[in-house]
Amino acid sequence: GENVEQHPSTLSVQEGDSAVIKCTYSDSASNYFPWYKQELGKRPQLIIDIRSNVGEKKDQRIAVTLNKTAKHFSLHITETQPEDSAVYFCVSYSFNKFYFGSGTKLNVKP
């Protein structure tokens, strides 16, 4: 089955700096890669997603890159703000199942 690894597990940045979270996957058949943000005590929310026919996608301060050859994808947040503080999960989808990374706790210091 698929194996998704996510790094780092915790990330602390200063407000205004950029944050990068990286994930690797093992199944070359994986074709959909969403990222979810989960604030403490709240439900996960989609922040961006990318499909295997695209290498990069951007939405304002958030971007995701996908390298199918290397089987890794990354989340980039620019100009971080305190409200970006949360746990971020990368996800891959393959053969009717979703596989979540272990999560990255992002702390943006004001």
Next chain:
Amino acid sequence: GAGVSQSPSNKVTEKGKDVELRCDPISGHTALYWYRQSLGQGLEFLIYFQGNSAPDKSGLPSDRFSAERTGGSVSTLTIQRTQQEDSAVYLCASSAPTGANYHNEQFFGPGTRLTVL
């Protein structure tokens, strides 16, 4: 409009009892997903429904777990003979397929916190 709702919000049960968790998806969302999240952990995918059918049930942790969906709307997740390791938050989500993409943004419910004593 109304989001995904789940009931009960909290459930405390004794080991060995059966429990039934309910999910009401967003109206019109044909895809429905079940996950569980243990304290401080990531999400574990359990199963998803295309309409009333589940293409793959192998994500369910054991044969004590079953799920069904009727009328393309409400879904129930049943856990028989509960064990302490079943304690977790069970999350349901729904999404609306578009064009060639069946899986799109998933909207999550508030979850059911299950505690097995």
